[in-house]
Amino acid sequence: MTACSRLQAGRAAAFACVFSCLAASAAPAQAALGDTAPPNVPQTSALAASQTFAGGAARVTSYVDAGGTRLNEYIATRSGEIFAYTWQGPTPPDFDTLLGRYAADWRSGAAVLHAAGRDGLHAARVDTPTVVVESGGHMRSYVGRAWLPAALPAGITEGDLR
Template identity: 80%
Template sequence: MKTCSCLQAGRAATFACLFSGLAAGAAPAHAALGDTAPAETPQASTPANAQTLAGGAARVTSYVDAGGTHFNEYIATRNGQIFAYTWQGPTPPDLDALLGRYAADWHSGATALHAAGRDSLHAARVDTPTVVVESGGQMRSYIGRAWLPAALPAGITEGDLQ
């Protein structure tokens, strides 16, 4: 029989809460990372605003979802692909919906991070070859970003994703 310390049990409980909390949030958009952006703005409680980055290489659409969380959706101008999301607000996004086909990579990376004991109570960075997800915060104050490193348009770095 294997025993574990209170610290290990606490980490496991925290990890389980993080996954369940992130999965329970509202989906921020109809399209996921890697998808082509919809022709119209996703339904939101406030109108969307748009701006351009890197001389027009990408556009950023900002909106607030029904839960009050502010999202930035980063779209490559060349092909219309959504290459990143950032969020900040009182409710966490549904990362499975947000990441779409990259959700399995994120889950594998998060599991490996937890197994190595490198996860923390309030923040995590899961860095895989296909997707990077940074998330953190406390109840009613969530922040994060997710992006596809290989899909970043020329002239755009992870530092531009705010």
């Protein structure tokens, strides 16, 4: 049996807390990163709104999920592909549903950060070749964004994802 420091134990507890919060998070979004967006506004909220940006290269649909978190879904106008999500609210989104087929890449990247001791208590950035996920916040105040770097439409940068 090996002994661990209080710092290591604290990091392990924080990591476990993050994953347990994710498992118990709010209702999922309708489509995941990389999916083709449904033609209509998500039915998860009566407060949904859609607008175009970047000269019409993309549209953003904003809605509030069942947990009270505002989600912005970024959709490429030309392909209809969802290339990013941003969120802010009292509960984190359901990452498995939000990231879809990219969730395993995100989990692997998060595990590497944790093993290296570079996972933050209140914020983390998982940067893989296929997906980037930035998440952070405190209890009842979560923020973040996730995007597919290769799917960003021309003229749109990660700085445009707010």
